[in-house]
Amino acid sequence: MRPPVIFLFLLVPLFLLAEGTTKNTCLDCHSVLDGRAQRPALLVKNDVHTASGLSCSDCHGGDRTSDDPGGSMNPAKGFIGKPARKAIPKLCARCHSNPDFMRKFRPQQRVDQYELYQTSIHGKRLASGDENVATCIDCHSVHDIRAVKDPAAPVYPLRLPETCAHCHSDRQKMAKYGIPTNQFDEYRNSVHWNALKIRGDLSAPNCASCHGNHGAKPPQVESVAAVCGNCHVLFAQLYQKSVHEPIFSAASGGGGCIVCHSNHGIRQPTTAMLDGPKAVCSQCHDPGTPGANVAAQMAKWIDGLDSALKHSESVLARADKYGMEVSEAQVRLGDGRENLVKARLALHSFEPEQMKKPIEAGMAIANETLRASQDALHEKDVRRMGLAVSVIFIGITILAIWVLIRRIESNDAYRSGANAPAPK
Amino acid sequence: MRAKAANWLGERIDLNAVRELIEHKTVPVHSATRWYYFGGITLFLFAIQVITGILLMLYYRPTVSEAFESVRFIMTRVEFGWLIRSIHSWSANLLIFVAFVHMFSVVFTHAYRPPRELTWLTGIVLLGLMLFFGFSGYLLPWNQISYFATKVGTDVAASAPLIGPAIARFLRGGEDVGAPTLTRFFAFHVIILPLATMALIALHILLVQQNGMSTPPWLTASSVRQMRFFPNFFLRELMVWYCALAVLGALAAIFPWELGEKADSFASAPAGIRPEWYFLAQFYTLKLIPSHVWVFEGEILGILGFGLLAAFWVVLPFWGVDRAGAARARLVTGVGVLLASYLATFTVLGYVK
Numbered sequence: 136m137r138p139p140v141i142f143l144f145l146l147v148p149l150f151l152l153a154e155g156t157t158k159n160t161c162l163d164c165h166s167v168l169d170g171r172a173q174r175p176a177l178l179v180k181n182d183v184h185t186a187s188g189l190s191c192s193d194c195h196g197g198d199r200t201s202d203d204p205g206g207s208m209n210p211a212k213g214f215i216g217k218p219a220r221k222a223i224p225k226l227c228a229r230c231h232s233n234p235d236f237m238r239k240f241r242p243q244q245r246v247d248q249y250e251l252y253q254t255s256i257h258g259k260r261l262a263s264g265d266e267n268v269a270t271c272i273d274c275h276s277v278h279d280i281r282a283v284k285d286p287a288a289p290v291y292p293l294r295l296p297e298t299c300a301h302c303h304s305d306r307q308k309m310a311k312y313g314i315p316t317n318q319f320d321e322y323r324n325s326v327h328w329n330a331l332k333i334r335g336d337l338s339a340p341n342c343a344s345c346h347g348n349h350g351a352k353p354p355q356v357e358s359v360a361a362v363c364g365n366c367h368v369l370f371a372q373l374y375q376k377s378v379h380e381p382i383f384s385a386a387s388g389g390g391g392c393i394v395c396h397s398n399h400g401i402r403q404p405t406t407a408m409l410d411g412p413k414a415v416c417s418q419c420h421d422p423g424t425p426g427a428n429v430a431a432q433m434a435k436w437i438d439g440l441d442s443a444l445k446h447s448e449s450v451l452a453r454a455d456k457y458g459m460e461v462s463e464a465q466v467r468l469g470d471g472r473e474n475l476v477k478a479r480l481a482l483h484s485f486e487p488e489q490m491k492k493p494i495e496a497g498m499a500i501a502n503e504t505l506r507a508s509q510d511a512l513h514e515k516d517v518r519r520m521g522l523a524v525s526v527i528f529i530g531i532t533i534l535a536i537w538v539l540i541r542r543i544e545s546n547d548a549y550r551s552g553a554n555a556p557a558p559k
Numbered sequence: 560m561r562a563k564a565a566n567w568l569g570e571r572i573d574l575n576a577v578r579e580l581i582e583h584k585t586v587p588v589h590s591a592t593r594w595y596y597f598g599g600i601t602l603f604l605f606a607i608q609v610i611t612g613i614l615l616m617l618y619y620r621p622t623v624s625e626a627f628e629s630v631r632f633i634m635t636r637v638e639f640g641w642l643i644r645s646i647h648s649w650s651a652n653l654l655i656f657v658a659f660v661h662m663f664s665v666v667f668t669h670a671y672r673p674p675r676e677l678t679w680l681t682g683i684v685l686l687g688l689m690l691f692f693g694f695s696g697y698l699l700p701w702n703q704i705s706y707f708a709t710k711v712g713t714d715v716a717a718s719a720p721l722i723g724p725a726i727a728r729f730l731r732g733g734e735d736v737g738a739p740t741l742t743r744f745f746a747f748h749v750i751i752l753p754l755a756t757m758a759l760i761a762l763h764i765l766l767v768q769q770n771g772m773s774t775p776p777w778l779t780a781s782s783v784r785q786m787r788f789f790p791n792f793f794l795r796e797l798m799v800w801y802c803a804l805a806v807l808g809a810l811a812a813i814f815p816w817e818l819g820e821k822a823d824s825f826a827s828a829p830a831g832i833r834p835e836w837y838f839l840a841q842f843y844t845l846k847l848i849p850s851h852v853w854v855f856e857g858e859i860l861g862i863l864g865f866g867l868l869a870a871f872w873v874v875l876p877f878w879g880v881d882r883a884g885a886a887r888a889r890l891v892t893g894v895g896v897l898l899a900s901y902l903a904t905f906t907v908l909g910y911v912k
Contacts, residue, residue: 458813458814458815458817459815460631460634460635460641460815460817460818462631462818462820463631463635518641518642518812518815519812519813521812522808522809522812522813525805525808526805526808526809529801529802529804529805529808530805532801533798533801533802536794536797536798536801537798539790539794540790540791540794540795543790543791543794544791
């Protein structure tokens with residue numbers, strides 16, 4: 136029996152209800168507008184909030200189901216239009232500081248961003264009425280906000296330095312704060328940039344690693360070593376106990392690691408930092424003074440071990456190229472390099488005695504592997520000499536056999552076949 | 560003194576058969592005589608393998624934790640260990656190459672004709688054993704390349720229809736290449752295969768002695784000159800063996816067989832992993848076959864194809880001759896040229912690509 140057609144009409148309210156929950160007249164209108172008015176409608180497709188089911192009215196208020204612009208953008212329905220710049224952090228915090236709300240979407244996400252922001256330079260200045268500072272949308276973008284782990288997000292680790300530089304490299308914008316604008320240029324010449332952008336190491340430090348993100352603030356003199364020590368743990372431990380720690384901490388213009396390594400433009404450390412015309416030690420220790428002499432001695436040790444290991448490595452590589460089995464020596468050379476790292480680490484105690492042990496151990500390994508590689512090369516020569524002698528003997532034997540064959544065959548008239556037995 | 564010793568021995572062992580063989584065995588002398596040497600070179604290289612293999616066994620330890628280290632010990636610490644291992648590895652490769660040359664020389668001189676069918680069959684089985692020798696020996700140093708090449712090899716075996724998974728499990732001693740595989744391959748390499756090979760070599764040589772050396776069909780056997788095997792041919796063969804020894808020594812001294820890195824089952828497979836050169840043609844062919852051909856899986860189809868080709872090749876003495884026992888020379892030569900060209904081309908392509 137066919138169901139009466141009238142029942143189909145009962146389904147109509149369900150369709151209308153379904154349309155009501157997904158209807159977004161904001162997008163319907165803005166997507167056909169031109170220029171700036173159309174932009175949000177285009178961008179919002181990539182927005183993480185859209186993907187989570189949120190819509191325009193969740194931030195801007197109003198009634199997204201109304202087809203009438205007067206209804207959809209009615210202030211009586213909560214429509215706020217473009218939020219005031221000063222109000223943006225609070226607007227975002229309505230959801231992002233609400234653990235119950237955030238739990239529905241990202242249970243693991245922190246909800247203290249707004250609190251941290253208020254402690255930051257940006258937050259404090261905004262609160263004091265300076266709208267020139269960064270708010271949420273300056274870093275996370277607006278309408279096309281992406282998750283931090285999205286490589287296209289402006290706060291993705293590989294893109295973050297450029298995002299910060301957007302304002303901090305802007306001389307005009309920074310002029311009234313009296314802060315430099317060369318941080319990004321310096322950072323781009325640093326080992327950290329090299330690790331982050333060239334090697335693509337997402338764990339390499341970007342701006343937020345040292346300055347924080349929502350609670351962004353420059354590390355003060357007393358906290359620089361602690362900041363660097365987050366990653367360079369052992370270096371920081373040695374430095375904290377060193378003779379230089381109290382002296383550097385008292386220095387003006389930033390102390391700790393910065394005194395020798397600078398801050399944003401940290402280069403690959405070399406022994407030129409210890410000794411020579413560009414030595415950072417010479418900023419305080421005049422040439423010929425005990426401090427300068429110790430620094431020169433340390434540089435000599437490190438250079439000596441480095442070049443001994445490199446020499447050993449090159450001779451080993453030659454032996455390896457000749458097919459000699461030198462894998463044990465190559466592994467041992469790795470131990471030597473480890474000692475070089477340990478010596479460079481021990482340098483941060485600024486006590487030569489602490490450096491001596493890894494330097495001596497490293498030199499012993501360098502000599503041992505050099506001997507192994509030289510032995511391998513000598514062995515290669517011996518093998519080839521042995522081969523040459525063997526080939527000569529084999530050649531003589533072949534010749535002797537040939538003479539024997541000739542002698543036999545000249546006697547048994549082999550050539551005529553007369554002496555050969557008849558085939559079977 | 561010599562006569563006295565011969566008499567003493569003669570009273571205890573009947574040496575007439577040996578004396579008969581030495582005095583009467585002959586080798587036909589014609590334009591293709593040089594191909595006769597390849598059987599002897601194969602035998603010589605096998606003897607080298609046995610001797611160097613026994614020496615290697617004095618130090619080799621067939622366990623996952625010690626195999627690589629023991630081979631490194633042989634290469635670096637044992638006096639002339641590098642030479643023994645390098646000769647063993649180079650000789651294994653030359654042996655397989657020479658065995659192939661020997662097989663094709665038999666094909667092109669049509670030496671498979673009656674009554675030499677069994678000689679051909681034992682020879683083909685011996686070639687298969689040599690390939691298995693190579694496959695099993697390759698894993699023994701337990702290095703990265705050999706580990707993953709064995710994985711690839713046993714994976715190919717696993718994809719054979721019906722019995723493939725069982726064969727792979729039998730070879731590996733489990734679901735994957737691991738400690739049981741090494742133990743099994745060692746047992747194959749040093750006990751099972753040598754015993755089987757030596758028995759078959761004995762049978763192969765016995766058959767050659769019984770049937771005499773084959774003369775190509777384009778010559779009339781009765782009109783071909785004969786050379787005495789002892790000492791004329793044997794001394795020439797000895798010269799060739801010395802040459803082979805010099806080549807082996809040169810390869811071992813100039814290009815010592817490398818050891819590589821120890822196998823790590825958790826590491827990713829090295830880029831461009833491929834089997835040894837003697838399996839490259841088949842490997843490359845399987846790579847070229849699409850994953851699905853009509854309703855069949857491409858790899859299964861390929862393996863079936865190789866199986867059929869191998870079976871067709873094994874029974875060559877039966878389809879390669881007419882009813883009168885004369886060689887179907889053109890057909891067999893054509894098929895031989897095709898097969899040799901295929902193997903050579905695809906081996907090179909498999910190596911290059």
